[in-house]
Amino acid sequence: MHDIRAIRENPEQFDAALARRGLSALSPGILALDEARRAAILAAETAQAEQNAASKQVGAAKAKGDEAEFERLRALVAEKKTEVAAMQAEASAKDAELRDILLTIPNLPLEEVPQGADEDDNVEISTWGEPRKLDFAPKEHFELSGVGANMDFGTAAKLSGSRFVVLKGGVARVHRALAQFMLDLHVDEHDLSENITPVLVRDEAMLGTGQLPKFSEDSYQTTNGWWLIPTAEVTLTNYSAGDVLDENALPLRMVAHTNCFRSEAGSAGKDTSGMLRQHQFEKVEMVTICHPETAIAEHERMTRCAETVLERLGLPYRKIVLCTGDMGFGAQKTYDLEVWLPGQDKYREISSVSTCGQFQARRMNARFKPAAGGKPDFVATLNGSGLAVGRCLIAVLENGQEADGSVTLPDALHPYLGGKTRLVDGHLV
Known part of the structure; x- marks a missing residue:
């Protein structure tokens, strides 16, 4: 606000x-x-x-x-x-x-954010890794024989309708391994504090991070009034709602792995094949609450945490800065990381990392008491995917695919898979 x-x-x-x-x-x-x-x-x-x-x-x-x-x-x-x-x-x-x-008024962009109308005006900052040169026509994740029936859209449709998936067997275990790998990396090497949070929240929490009042149609609300979170940004950021923190306690750097829920309002016809765009998905979310003067440096740090996940998994990606017309409602500046998907022959978003300045804190009345004395001031908040687990699974499957439809899995996942290195017909071997 x-x-x-x-x-x-x-x-x-x-x-x-x-x-x-x-x-x-x-x-x-x-x-x-x-x-x-x-x-x-x-x-x-x-x-x-x-x-x-x-x-x-x-x-x-x-x-x-x-x-x-x-x-x-x-x-x-x-x-x-x-x-x-x-x-x-x-x-x-x-x-x-x-x-x-x-x-209802969006955050103001920082001066350094490029001017533009939509995603076509975003600016590429850097790339990492070289896409594999394949001597066969690459397939999308859901077409791979190595994935097989263990990515079951038919059963999910029977249970819940379109844009849901049931993961089974080896595919489910790779998905779980990815989340565990991300959490361990962020906690052990990036000094983030792990949290397990609710996925049902009150109106006030959604209001605090900017999902309400303007974007209610993008989320799900239960019949008794609670909202299903679109991301753990909502829960983690609202930890400080209504509080006056000691400056010396800042920054607070947190991470959580949760189910996330989005209605995908306005996305009819987009990414209907496979599990790229789902109503229910999992994310490992990072949130930082810090002094306003350190927010820009924290933004770079948080983005680097997300980049490291991709690099450890050997997934080629590019980093872009969003233009003024493509940024989210609460952001002052946003970096998107887009991972290479050979089945689509394009880069697709896998992480979005934003600094919000004091915009969310003012909505939540989240403040800190300066160590040198004086009136409390609003904290700064940041959030970012570290990463979207389902999209990361897609990237691992497509980038590791072989001519016979099997999948070679990244070395970083082997310890989480009991030493198994490949996915063949939905089974780990």
């Missing part, structure tokens, strides 16, 4: 930043509402002061035995009480209206 004081102080800068996201100027309407809100608050406070003064005079009139003055002042107090209640209600309504507007 945006700081209304910053908008008041520099509305032109605010509107210019929104323009980089392709949005029209919003400061005139915001500031007009803010002025009306402040006037309503002042009027309510003035009326309250008048009510308090009249209340004191009531007591004095009664002490003097002046019945007529006592009755007049008592009537005045009752009138002021009604007036104050109406004014306070108006001030609260305008305050809520302003908050509702601010909650």
Whole structure:
């Protein structure tokens, strides 16, 4: 959420930043509402002061035995009480209206973020690894005989409908091994703290990270009101909601492996084959809560953590910075990592790592107390995939495929697979 004081102080800068996201100027309407809100608050406070003064005079009139003055002042107090209640209600309504507007406005991009309208304007930063030169026509993951019936879309459709999958046998074990490998790497080498979090959360948690109110259709809500998390970003980031942390406790670097749920609203017809785009999937999610001045360095660090997963698995990838028109709602800057999929003959997103500045913290009222003293300030928050487990499985299967349909598995996974090195007809050998 945006700081209304910053908008008041520099509305032109605010509107210019929104323009980089392709949005029209919003400061005139915001500031007009803010002025009306402040006037309503002042009027309510003035009326309250008048009510308090009249209340004191009531007591004095009664002490003097002046019945007529006592009755007049008592009537005045009752009138002021009604007036104050109406004014306070108006001030609260305008305050809520302003908050509702601010909650729907996306974060402002950093100056270094490239200008652009959509994914075609994203900028490649670097590449790592060389795609294998295959002497056969590569297949997509779901076509490989080495995967076989152990990636079962038919049973999943019977159970749950489209965009679900049942993993079995060796394929299921490789999927589990990937998640374990990622967690061990992040905990043992990247100094992230492992967490197991709920997948059902309250409205407030979704609001804090920006999924509500604007993007409710992208998530699932239960009949009794809880939301299924789209990623552990929601739970991990909200650890600090409403808290005032000690500066010396920062940064908090966390990781969690969870099921994630997305309705995929607006994605009809996209990636309908295989398990690239599912309603239920697993991710190893990284979240950092830090001092605002260290957020940029933490962004680079977190991105490097995700890159290391791909490099240890020997998966070619490229790193891109998203343009202003392709960034997520809460991001100031985002790096995407795109892994090479030979079956599609293209790079596809496998991790998105964003710095959000104080945008989410202001929504959650998450602050820190400066070590040198002074008023608490909002923390900065960052989040990133480290990685999407299902997409990583796809990449491992497609990049390790052999001419006979079997799959050679990355060395980094062998210890998690009991020393098995290949996937043949869905079995580990």
